[in-house]
Amino acid sequence: MSEALTRIAVGDDYDVLVGRGVSAALTQLVAPDVARVLVVHPAPLPELAEPHVAALRESGREVLVAGVPDAEAAKTAEVAADLWAQLGRAGFTRSDAVVGVGGGSVTDLAGFVAATWLRGVAVIQVPTTVLGMVDAAVGGKTGINTAEGKNLVGAFHPPVGVLCDLTSLDTLPRADLVAGLAEVVKGGFIRDARILDLAEADPAALLDVRGPALREVIERKIAVKADVVARDLRESSLREILNYGHTFAHAIEQVEGYRVRHGEAVAIGMVYAAEVATRAGVMSPDLLARHRNVLTGLGLPTTYRPGRWDELLAAMRRDKKTRGATLRFVVLEDVGRPTRLEGPSEDLLREAYDALT
Known part of the structure; x- marks a missing residue:
């Protein structure tokens, strides 16, 4: 069952939507003229992406689904290059979009791929962890790691929207x-x-994923970041x-x-x-x-x-x-x-x- 959405504005650029059972709101964030969407998710957890893929397909979009390694193993030049190749084979244009569904590593990667494909296509972030919701998915920082350090290669590329469905935390370790x-x-x-x-x-x-205190501090931390990055x-x-x-x-x-x-x-x-x-x-x-x-x-x-x-x-x-x-x-x-x-x-x-x- 869905709950009322909290909207947290990041300046005049985009909103972060927070609520429980609100995955259907994703289609509100994808522009009407977007015909193709790449959904990036951690390969070990395809169930995270399934409701979002279904919603996008029901809205008439062509959806390409890409599973990537979990955690920081996703944030490599090799994984990014594989996603670029998939976008190229599928004929993605500047009017298409990327959706990152997962933790902070996935949203960092998805944002970087979107920032660099055709010098920038739209990205919508759907963080499924506390870390992703309050930090990685908000603010437009994208990046991958190198042997020399973390996030040394990246770009500033704000999303067109961020959707935080708190029900994804119910199964978070x-x-x-x-x-x-x-x-x-x-x-x-x-x-x-x-x-x-x-x-x-x-x-x-x-630590109660269904309690009001966790939602309050998540929303408060998002508001802190939204104000600073705006x-x-x-x-x-x-x-x-x-x-x-x-x-x-x-x-x-x-x-x-x-x-x-x-x-x-x-x-x-x-x-x-x-x-x-x-x-x-x-x-x-x-x-x-x-x-x-x-x-x-x-x-x-x-x-x-x-x-x-x-x-x-x-x-x-x-x-x-x-x-x-x-x-x-x-x-x-x-x-x-x-x-x-x-x-x-x-x-x-x-x-x-x-x-x-």
């Missing part, structure tokens, strides 16, 4: 639900303190705050060969950024402790193993926020008051790493 909440908590620290209050008051409520699509300034915790998180993912969930890496990355900020005199020890308390309460990791510093530092030096030899971190002065810390000493960074271990 608990570990993936918990990991996705790291990005929700990030929104609390950088902008919306109400998210933190809810997480602290009743963390179990945020004012800074291409990350010239403000949008960098959305990378809170990500410099260290991306380094962990690379060092671990993408075998750690993105949200788990972000949780550790936020604690690392808080350790750096505290040592630099930017953040209070109380706020550092609050990071650990909120994340631990939700079952997220706040520590990392020793012995990997040199590899992590090398990976951070390849981070997109780095300028020349200067490492740049998003840090907090307080909840809702993000700022940048440029060029902290390597000794300070190492001390923060040691505190994590």
